[in-house]
Amino acid sequence: MKYLEIIDRMTLEEKAFMMSGKDTWQTVGYKKYGIPSMFLSDGPHGLRKQAGASDHLGLNESLKATCFPTAATIANSWNIELGEVLGKCLGEEAVMQDVQVLLGPGLNIKRSPLCGRNFEYFSEDPYLAGKMAAAYVRGIQSQGVVSCPKHFAANSQELRKMSNDSVVDERTFREIYTTGFEIAVKEGKAKAIMSAYNRINGVYANENEHLLREILVDEWGFQGFVVSDWGGSNDHILGVKNGSHLEMPSTGADGSKAIVDSVKSGVLPEKILDERLDELLKIVMTTDKKVYTEKFDIEKHHKIARRAATESIVLLKNDDDILPLKKDLSTCIIGDFAKLPRFQGAGSSVVNPTKLDITLDVISDYEINYIGFEKGYERTGGSNQTLVQDAVDLAKRTQQVILYLGLDEISESEGLDRIHMKMPQNQIDLLDAVFEVNKNIIVVISAGSVVEMPWLDKVKAVIHGYLGGQAGATAMLDVLTGIAFPSGKLNETYPVRYEDTPAYHYYPGKEKSSEYREGLYVGYRYYETAGIPVLFPFGYGMSYTTFVYTDLQANEKEVTFTLRNSGTADGAEIAQVYVGTRSEQIYRPVKELKGFIKVFLKAGESQAVSVQFDDKAFRYYDVKTGKWEVESGIYHIMVGASVQDIRLKAEVSIKGTKDYDRQEPYSNYKTGNYYSANIRDISKSEYEEILGHSIPDGNWNKDGLLDINDALCQMYYAKNPVARLAYRIITNMKNKSEAKGKPNLNILFIYNMPFRGIAKMTGGALSMDMAKAILFMVNGHFFRGLKRLIKGFTVNRKVIKEHGKSK
Numbered sequence: 001m002k003y004l005e006i007i008d009r010m011t012l013e014e015k016a017f018m019m020s021g022k023d024t025w026q027t028v029g030y031k032k033y034g035i036p037s038m039f040l041s042d043g044p045h046g047l048r049k050q051a052g053a054s055d056h057l058g059l060n061e062s063l064k065a066t067c068f069p070t071a072a073t074i075a076n077s078w079n080i081e082l083g084e085v086l087g088k089c090l091g092e093e094a095v096m097q098d099v100q101v102l103l104g105p106g107l108n109i110k111r112s113p114l115c116g117r118n119f120e121y122f123s124e125d126p127y128l129a130g131k132m133a134a135a136y137v138r139g140i141q142s143q144g145v146v147s148c149p150k151h152f153a154a155n156s157q158e159l160r161k162m163s164n165d166s167v168v169d170e171r172t173f174r175e176i177y178t179t180g181f182e183i184a185v186k187e188g189k190a191k192a193i194m195s196a197y198n199r200i201n202g203v204y205a206n207e208n209e210h211l212l213r214e215i216l217v218d219e220w221g222f223q224g225f226v227v228s229d230w231g232g233s234n235d236h237i238l239g240v241k242n243g244s245h246l247e248m249p250s251t252g253a254d255g256s257k258a259i260v261d262s263v264k265s266g267v268l269p270e271k272i273l274d275e276r277l278d279e280l281l282k283i284v285m286t287t288d289k290k291v292y293t294e295k296f297d298i299e300k301h302h303k304i305a306r307r308a309a310t311e312s313i314v315l316l317k318n319d320d321d322i323l324p325l326k327k328d329l330s331t332c333i334i335g336d337f338a339k340l341p342r343f344q345g346a347g348s349s350v351v352n353p354t355k356l357d358i359t360l361d362v363i364s365d366y367e368i369n370y371i372g373f374e375k376g377y378e379r380t381g382g383s384n385q386t387l388v389q390d391a392v393d394l395a396k397r398t399q400q401v402i403l404y405l406g407l408d409e410i411s412e413s414e415g416l417d418r419i420h421m422k423m424p425q426n427q428i429d430l431l432d433a434v435f436e437v438n439k440n441i442i443v444v445i446s447a448g449s450v451v452e453m454p455w456l457d458k459v460k461a462v463i464h465g466y467l468g469g470q471a472g473a474t475a476m477l478d479v480l481t482g483i484a485f486p487s488g489k490l491n492e493t494y495p496v497r498y499e500d501t502p503a504y505h506y507y508p509g510k511e512k513s514s515e516y517r518e519g520l521y522v523g524y525r526y527y528e529t530a531g532i533p534v535l536f537p538f539g540y541g542m543s544y545t546t547f548v549y550t551d552l553q554a555n556e557k558e559v560t561f562t563l564r565n566s567g568t569a570d571g572a573e574i575a576q577v578y579v580g581t582r583s584e585q586i587y588r589p590v591k592e593l594k595g596f597i598k599v600f601l602k603a604g605e606s607q608a609v610s611v612q613f614d615d616k617a618f619r620y621y622d623v624k625t626g627k628w629e630v631e632s633g634i635y636h637i638m639v640g641a642s643v644q645d646i647r648l649k650a651e652v653s654i655k656g657t658k659d660y661d662r663q664e665p666y667s668n669y670k671t672g673n674y675y676s677a678n679i680r681d682i683s684k685s686e687y688e689e690i691l692g693h694s695i696p697d698g699n700w701n702k703d704g705l706l707d708i709n710d711a712l713c714q715m716y717y718a719k720n721p722v723a724r725l726a727y728r729i730i731t732n733m734k735n736k737s738e739a740k741g742k743p744n745l746n747i748l749f750i751y752n753m754p755f756r757g758i759a760k761m762t763g764g765a766l767s768m769d770m771a772k773a774i775l776f777m778v779n780g781h782f783f784r785g786l787k788r789l790i791k792g793f794t795v796n797r798k799v800i801k802e803h804g805k806s807k
Contacts, residue, residue: 001278003285006033012270015277016259019240021250023763024230025050027284038287040148040227040248044104044120045070045344045469046351047093065093066301066470067344067351069309071105071132072448073466075122075491076541077311078574079598080135086308087139087147089301094145096296100287101146101192101227104349107133107180108196110449110492111156111522112507114418119345119448119467123491124523124538126176127593127616130183137188146283149184150194151229152205152216153177154516157508158417160711162232163754165199165513165698169690171665172519173200174621174628178211182220183616191224191283195244197232199513202696204234212243225280231753231761234709237262241272245280252764253800298354302471306357309468309475311572315486315542316462322400322442323461324482324544330369333359334376334391334434335404335427335444342406342446343472346743347414353470359404362474366481371398377426379408380741384426388433395438402480403431403459406446410741415748417508421452421498431455444476450494453535464488482544487572487598489541489642493523496535502526502679511714513698517682519674519690524643525589529677539593539642545571545603549647554637556618556652560610561639565601572600577611578638578646579618585664586620586631587675591643618654623692624665625658632656666690705779706755708772713751719780767796 001007007015014030022028022037029037042048047065068074068086077083094102106120107129115121122129133149140147154166154177168177184190193216195206205211206228216222225245233239233247237258247255262268315323325331338359344351363370376391378384395401405427411418432455434441441459445451448467456462463486465476478484495501502518509515521529524538545567552561559577577595581588595611615628622629635654640646666674670689673682688694700710706717715727734751737744753761755778758771770792777785 001274003278003281004274006035006281007274007277009033012260012263013256015273016256016263018277018280019236019245019259019273020247020252020255024249027246035281035284036287038100038146038284039098040101040103041094041097041099042104042348043090043094043099043102044106044349045074046349046353047090047097047099047102048349048351049097049099062352063097064352064354065097066298066305067353068305069312069469069472070119070345070349070448070467071107071122072119072491073312073468074308075128075132076314076466076488077308077598078128078489078491078596079311080131082308082311083132083135084139085304087136088142089139089304090136091140091143091145093296093301094140095143099145101148102140103148103150103194105133105136105147106150107184108151108153108155109177109180109522111516112501112503113421113450113492113495113498114507115156115449116158116413116416116418117345117347119412120349120414122180124493125491125593126179127183128491128596130180130187133180133184134188137184137190141189141191144287146191146224146287147188148192148194148227149181149188149190151196152181152193153196153211154200155196155198155205157514158415158752159508160511160713160752162197162752162757163199163512163709163711164197164509165202165696166516167201167513167691167695167698168516169519169692170623171621171690172516175520176522178215179616185216185220185222190222193222193224193226195226195228195232197229206233206244207235207239207242209242217243223279223282225283231757233760234756237268240276241268245276249761250763251760254759254764254767254796257799258768302355305469306471306475306478309465309472310478310484312466312468312488313476313479313486314464314466314488314490315479316464316536316540317456317459318542319460322440323463323480325368325400325480327367327369329399330371330397331400331402332371332394332398333363333373333402333404334394334430336375336377336379337404337406337444337446338373338402339375340379341473342409342467343469344467345412345414345448346409347745349414356470357473359473359477362477366477366483368481376403376430377424380410380739381408381424381426383429388430391430392433392437395434398438400440400442401434401438402442402444403434404444404446405431407448407451408741410738410743412448413743413745413748415745415752416738416743418449421450423451428455431458435459442480444480450492452497453494456535485544485569485571486541487543487574489539489574490536491538493527493534493538494536495527496533500532500534505680510698511700513696515687515695515698517687518679520587520589521677521679525592526677526679528643529590530679537642537644539574539576539640540645541574541642543567543571543573545569547571547573547601547641549575549639552637552639552648552650554650554652556613556654558610558612559595559637559639559650560608561648562606563599563601563609564606565603568603570600570602572598573641574598575609575611576640576642578640578643579635580638581631581633581635583631583633585666587666587671588620589677591638593643622658622665630654630657706775708756708775709754711752711754715778718778720778720782722782723778764796764800767792767799770796
């Protein structure tokens, strides 16, 4: 061990304290040993360091920082170099604010469009997500700041996420839900990983030996530390034993004493504790503690944010070449998002921007024959005929209408999943009314995830800015007017309707678990294999010019081809490389993304393009060998402008890694629906065939008692009427905040928090024994529970007084 000399000098109590935070955001440090304290801060798309009272939900205002576009936006750029530039900017701002660990990027897979946190995640595809995440990591860490990708792994829903069990077969888990993290670790060299809140096949991520040791360390060679999501630690003793290092936030003397007692009793060998501490110190001792008094270059970072938003804008429809806007046509703007932009999501990622571009404030800077604005609709829903009529009257007097629509703040938030994929009805009603008086409608969408578009045939153009950050409004006007060209492509599939999505019957799952019965068929892997029509395919995006693909050459190492800008305008094309093969032995999606490149070309320019294959190009995870294998055969190489728009094809013969004369991992007879991607209604027996074990009962505990890992929102089962009343009060507060259109993050967190969070989130003020006493009261034993609570309080005061001295 590198820091054995220091560790040998530390007391057991001091070592135990370092396995938890000092407070909400800082780690424990010891000046006498030369161990500094690290400051961890949220920062997937901008720094969120609070200057005053701190909380992990962003309830209190943070220091000003550049609000870059969210991950879901930047993934539409498909530009790895841009991701690295943004990471560098985030790292620079972290250094200026004395932050040593940046908690991001987020790269969970978008299993369902309804996950309320999809705006924070890159893609439905692990390869694209991993490549973009690795770029962020390299950029952040180039500034001496630790990057902490999250949430590891299979964190696919917000509802009851702190107690939910992701029941997922091993092949799907490895190919879909961990591959992105593998790329971030291997190519980005991430120095930290945040474990997810959820269980994975019955074991919490933060104490999952298979996840944290066998995969992360033994297979990937990870050399950093693992930190729990805030309040995400369940059994921290088991976590430390199996590969977790840091429990956040602080659990105080109660958490430290638990580790000390476990070492003394032999449950946790002190040698293992020392190993975890040494692994943590390898990062802690190398963090840069320089404090800079000067400011970062606000204008420079704002310009970079504008470039990032511009490259990420996706043009979805452009009939009659209505875009870019014609300078001589009168134009009006309708829609509340033009007045108050929706530029980021809600939750712990909320950034206090250094400045904010607003469409109506900057419209005069552009050559647009602009004649006026109307709000058009109430942002939080509800009918307002006066607003609609005012908008219609304005639309009558103009030749074309730019209609700003999208999802409001309550539609997408940490702690809250969406209940449908529709846009607000009052916005659609407005569009219908405007259509009656003006057929030249351009829709600008602001949203962090997928929406249905039954109104698509009523508009001439649709341009999607996602959540474009603080410079998103000017970036959109740049593209609308032709100052810049659209070059983004979708990082996720837009189905015709939510009912078409592969996880429709399985999401968000039962009360205790979520069964990933769709298996590998996430996003385009399902639609392409099953032949399901979609609204817009994965990788789709239009331009103001056209591109021609020619001269494909392919082998097992790379593909080369020529791209030509055949139009009259400059532009950028995102060329995508997909690989597929037919197999009688292994069920597979017909196409999987294995490479991409973004190429900028002037009008008429051509360029030879090369895309290298890596070790993920032809592999699959074999559940029998427990390894990545390559099947011998003919592989189809497909190069195109989207997953559906394949321009060039080739075949490559690949020699496999194994002998196929032996028994194969799957029986075609028993798992026939997976071979055909007919996964909408997978039976229990067929799922268990690929799962390799019986499906756990995901329904609530039949004995009628809540346990320490049940969420507070499940107190409607409580035996105690006071607890049931508390549930109704919390639910009513949550519903009221949703009705106002602004999520109450504190209530959402409490609503989904398990009973153990009473101890994990109070800095040791309430012990785990006290949390268990409260649960005992909830389960109908009020007086005996109260007695235990009083005793627990007395014991905890004593523990804080005596054991807290080591901190």
